[in-house]
Amino acid sequence: MGRGLVQGHSDSLKLKLLATRECGTFPEAAIGLGAVPFSFAALWTVLKWFPRVLPGCFLHDRFGVPCPGCGTVHCAELILRGQVAAAVRSQPLAVAVAAAAVTFSAYSALVLAFDLPRLRLAMSRKDKACAAALAIATVGINWAYLGLVSGG
Numbered sequence: 023m024g025r026g027l028v029q030g031h032s033d034s035l036k037l038k039l040l041a042t043r044e045c046g047t048f049p050e051a052a053i054g055l056g057a058v059p060f061s062f063a064a065l066w067t068v069l070k071w072f073p074r075v076l077p078g079c080f081l082h083d084r085f086g087v088p089c090p091g092c093g094t095v096h097c098a099e100l101i102l103r104g105q106v107a108a109a110v111r112s113q114p115l116a117v118a119v120a121a122a123a124v125t126f127s128a129y130s131a132l133v134l135a136f137d138l139p140r141l142r143l144a145m146s147r148k149d150k151a152c153a154a155a156l157a158i159a160t161v162g163i164n165w166a167y168l169g170l171v172s173g174g
Contacts, residue, residue, distance in 0.1 A: 058127035065098050088172050090115070090165040111171075115164035 081089040097113035100106070101120060110117045133140055145153065 058123045061123075062102070066102055069095070069099055069102070088165070088168040090161050090168070092168055092172070113164075114167065115160065 079089050079092050081087055082092055093113040094116045097109045097116040098120070100109035100112060101117065106117070132138060
């Protein structure tokens with residue numbers, strides 16, 4: 023069974039559109055469709071019923087410096103209340119990750135519901151190294167932003 027591929031070129035990064043209509047495995051579908059709604063439901067439950075269960079940030083409590091994830095729970099609380107602008111101001115990277123997760127979940131639902139072809143990135147070793155460096159730089163910039171905002 024051969025796979026026909028439609029490719030778009032930009033130097034070495036290729037976006038591949040699988041021409042076959044084969045569906046992913048059940049775990050792939052379950053993760054794509056269920057992870058985001060389940061995560062938001064679990065977070066809402068914890069924030070609503072057990073607000074004091076979550077521990078504080080060790081780095082911030084011990085040294086007064088925010089960690090890269092400081093404010094993520096507060097940010098999630100703001101998103102769940104519909105205060106997206108305040109959430110972006112408090113923890114921009116968490117909002118971007120949440121938006122990416124919701125987008126991936128919607129994409130997965132559409133692909134599975136309408137039996138659409140799936141998109142895959144074909145990345146060279148150099149592309150992967152650049153993506154890793156970009157991710158590390160993004161976390162670093164977010165951490166610096168949190169340090170400036172908190173005054174730490």
